[in-house]
Amino acid sequence: MIPEPRLVEVRKNVLKQNDVLARALRERFRAAGVVAISLVSSPGSGKTAFLEKTLTLLRARYKVAALVGDLATENDAARLARSQAPVKQIITGTVCHLEAAMVQSALDGWDLHDLDFLFIENVGNLVCPSSYDLGEDLRFVLLSVTEGEDKPLKYPTIFNSADVAVITKSDLAAAVEFDETVARRNIQAVRPGMQVLRLSAKTGEGMADFLEFLERLHRSSHPAAVVNRNRRLSARS
Amino acid sequence: MHELSIAMSIVDLARKEAESHGAPGVDVVYLKLGPLSGVVKEALLFSYEIACQQTPLEGSKLLIEEVPIIVNCPVCMDRRSVQSLQSLCCAECGTPTPEILEGRELMVTAMELRQ
Numbered sequence: 636m637i638p639e640p641r642l643v644e645v646r647k648n649v650l651k652q653n654d655v656l657a658r659a660l661r662e663r664f665r666a667a668g669v670v671a672i673s674l675v676s677s678p679g680s681g682k683t684a685f686l687e688k689t690l691t692l693l694r695a696r697y698k699v700a701a702l703v704g705d706l707a708t709e710n711d712a713a714r715l716a717r718s719q720a721p722v723k724q725i726i727t728g729t730v731c732h733l734e735a736a737m738v739q740s741a742l743d744g745w746d747l748h749d750l751d752f753l754f755i756e757n758v759g760n761l762v763c764p765s766s767y768d769l770g771e772d773l774r775f776v777l778l779s780v781t782e783g784e785d786k787p788l789k790y791p792t793i794f795n796s797a798d799v800a801v802i803t804k805s806d807l808a809a810a811v812e813f814d815e816t817v818a819r820r821n822i823q824a825v826r827p828g829m830q831v832l833r834l835s836a837k838t839g840e841g842m843a844d845f846l847e848f849l850e851r852l853h854r855s856s857h858p859a860a861v862v863n864r865n866r867r868l869s870a871r872s
Numbered sequence: 873m874h875e876l877s878i879a880m881s882i883v884d885l886a887r888k889e890a891e892s893h894g895a896p897g898v899d900v901v902y903l904k905l906g907p908l909s910g911v912v913k914e915a916l917l918f919s920y921e922i923a924c925q926q927t928p929l930e931g932s933k934l935l936i937e938e939v940p941i942i943v944n945c946p947v948c949m950d951r952r953s954v955q956s957l958q959s960l961c962c963a964e965c966g967t968p969t970p971e972i973l974e975g976r977e978l979m980v981t982a983m984e985l986r987q
Contacts, residue, residue, distance in 0.1 A: 640899045640984040645889055649881050649903075649978045731874055763874035765910035766978070791957045792910045824959050827968030
């Protein structure tokens with residue numbers, strides 16, 4: 636006779652291991668006084684150009700470093716190294732997103748107390764990175780004007796997982812007839828209250844405001860309190 | 873697509889759970905999935921079969937319960953569902969509501985173990 640199967644209650648988060656690592660990273664960042672910011676976007680939205688410009692400008696007054704995820708190449712790290720800031724490439728192979736464990740091992744050998752800002756550039760992908768907490772204080776989602784105003788509606792989950800939206804390549808806005816009002820409305824629809832910044836890494840438009848925003852984060856003892864932070868963590872733990 | 877790596881995490885979690893109960897195998901894994909988890913049900917089901925191959929979970933079933941987004945509406949001052957994933961507004965009064973209470977679940981809630 637086949638015995639009846641036994642039903643047991645489990646109640647465990649599938650990504651618990653990642654979440655635990657991410658929480659430990661967040662605590663390390665806080666203890667070291669470093670503001671950790673991750674960037675997510677589709678491929679080609681200008682993450683690397685934006686980050687190169689940001690690192691170059693911030694370096695005048697702050698100690699900055701970056702981790703950059705890519706499927707196959709070290710091209711991004713080479714580009715970012717032109718900013719003279721310490722940069723490490725995380726090659727994910729076939730993995731389409733960064734996970735907390737990759738961030739943790741990439742930080743090996745770096746003294747976080749030596750840093751004011753740490754940027755983590757995720758793999759260009761608007762789907763998979765939304766599931767993984769990397770321990771960052773804030774997640775910035777980038778939307779370039781060439782992508783169209785409806786990106787937030789097509790990828791609501793990643794926009795919802797982020798804390799700040801950055802509209803990039805603003806110098807091209809007129810050429811591609813980008814309707815910023817519609818884009819902002821769409822961002823607010825999927826993530827009510829999200830702060831939106833607009834800039835061009837190429838012309839420098841909006842970069843001063845952006846730097847001021849970063850400085851405000853750094854001055855605050857609790858960077859996540861400066862913006863309407865996403866509650867993704869508390870909602871899952 | 874990251875569902876395969878998620879499926880492998882589910883298999884890993886379930887295998888350890890079965891071991892801790894001294895069960896020789898698993899019949900069913902129950903999973904709660906929220907729309908904001910970033911995981912697609914169909915892709916996960918497809919990946920689950922692959923992830924189970926040559927593990928003690930081979931032949932087991934993944935039963936997914938899709939749960940809705942629940943927000944705390946600041947106007948109704950209560951738990952509410954939303955208009956849609958593209959419009960995070962209270963389904964009752966239409967107020968935009970950023971405070972998400974539920975909807976990010978990616979959780980193994982229960983298992984049926986073979987005796």
